Amino acid sequence: MAAVFLVTLYEYSPLFYISVVSLCFVVTAAMVLGWFGFDVPVILRSSDETESILPTPEKQMVQVTNPFALEMGSGAASVTDGVSVRACCLEPCVLSCFWGCEVSALQGALQVHQHGPRLSTPQHFQEALHLHYHHCQSFHIGSDDREERHTQIPADRGITDFGPLPRERYPLVAVLTLAEPEARDTYNIVASVTVIHVPDDKYGLSARLVFQYLLTSQGNMYELKPLFMSADSGGVSGPPDSEHHSTTPSEATEEAHSMEQRPVLEEEVEEEEEEEEEEDKRWSEGTDRDCVVCQNAAVNRVLLPCRHACVCDSCASHFQHCPICRAFILESFALTQGPAAEQ
Ligand SMILES: [Zn+2]
Numbered sequence: 001m002a003a004v005f006l007v008t009l010y011e012y013s014p015l016f017y018i019s020v021v022s023l024c025f026v027v028t029a030a031m032v033l034g035w036f037g038f039d040v041p042v043i044l045r046s047s048d049e050t051e052s053i054l055p056t057p058e059k060q061m062v063q064v065t066n067p068f069a070l071e072m073g074s075g076a077a078s079v080t081d082g083v084s085v086r087a088c089c090l091e092p093c094v095l096s097c098f099w100g101c102e103v104s105a106l107q108g109a110l111q112v113h114q115h116g117p118r119l120s121t122p123q124h125f126q127e128a129l130h131l132h133y134h135h136c137q138s139f140h141i142g143s144d145d146r147e148e149r150h151t152q153i154p155a156d157r158g159i160t161d162f163g164p165l166p167r168e169r170y171p172l173v174a175v176l177t178l179a180e181p182e183a184r185d186t187y188n189i190v191a192s193v194t195v196i197h198v199p200d201d202k203y204g205l206s207a208r209l210v211f212q213y214l215l216t217s218q219g220n221m222y223e224l225k226p227l228f229m230s231a232d233s234g235g236v237s238g239p240p241d242s243e244h245h246s247t248t249p250s251e252a253t254e255e256a257h258s259m260e261q262r263p264v265l266e267e268e269v270e271e272e273e274e275e276e277e278e279e280d281k282r283w284s285e286g287t288d289r290d291c292v293v294c295q296n297a298a299v300n301r302v303l304l305p306c307r308h309a310c311v312c313d314s315c316a317s318h319f320q321h322c323p324i325c326r327a328f329i330l331e332s333f334a335l336t337q338g339p340a341a342e343q
């Protein structure tokens with residue numbers, strides 16, 4: 001079959017025949033040389049063997065205590081019936097719920113925080129939003145107060161939805177600020193802003209946290225992003241962690257979770273895209289989650305950009321792709337540094 005083809009090709013054009021056979025020879029020779037370890041241009045090699053083990057760059061992180069946490073409460077949520085949220089804060093806080101807050105007004109307020117006076121009290125937020133919201137409701141939250149708060153727009157306002165998509169208003173913006181002025185000097189983070197989607201007749205997507213920002217006293221703004229960790233610790237002690245993948249930050253007491261904001265080191269430099277991660281502290285306090293690769297050491301590496309926390313320090317150096325999702329690893333950082341990580 002191949003011989004017939006070659007003969008036909010030769011009869012058709014001897015020159016073309018010679019070039020095809022030569023090309024095949026060169027490619028075969030390159031592959032053979034490549035197998036024996038000779039340096040052949042990458043374009044001639046198969047892609048499997050090109051995965052050389054380069055260490056992934058370490059992302060420099062700073063550990064910061066976040067006094068605020070907010071998560072969705074239980075029960076149904078709707079614009080007409082309101083929504084329950086649960087705040088869990090290290091210090092007494094004020095929870096301000098801005099219903100129907102204009103998207104542009106919130107962006108403007110966050111700009112004010114970055115370039116003007118810092119937004120560290122509910123009054124600051126109200127002024128910065130210029131009343132571009134339908135309704136504001138405030139709650140005082142004590143420290144370690146995990147009670148759910150129910151907020152809703154008063155029925156006499158007659159607001160049942162926020163119009164067709166795309167919308168100009170967020171259904172609910174929940175702002176947490178420290179209640180006591182002296183506490184504001186203790187923490188680098190002065191406010192947390194959570195945008196919550198609440199379903200209505202026009203857009204029935206279930207209630208959820210859309211995004212969360214933390215505002216610092218230096219005028220920076222960080223978006224909170226969840227880490228993806230195994231929720232199952234393999235039957236070791238410790239309660240089941242239902243909140244592992246939630247975007248809620250948490251606190252540093254034993255009972256609750258701890259959350260660490262870890263922006264890149266250079267605080268003064270213009271920083272826009274800095275990652276900031278939250279994590280659950282409990283795993284490092286005994287319930288060690290095993291590395292998915294060696295099953296032997298505790299998980300201590302967060303892979304970026306996919307944010308899977310699934311391998312230990314030594315295994316992380318052997319991969320260029322995330323073992324969970326196969327995403328290329330651009331950077332990684334350690335959940336805990338120093339001897340604590342070594343067990
Ligand atoms: Zn490992």
Ligand SMILES: [Zn+2]
Nearest residue numbers: 306308322325
């Ligand atoms: Zn991944």
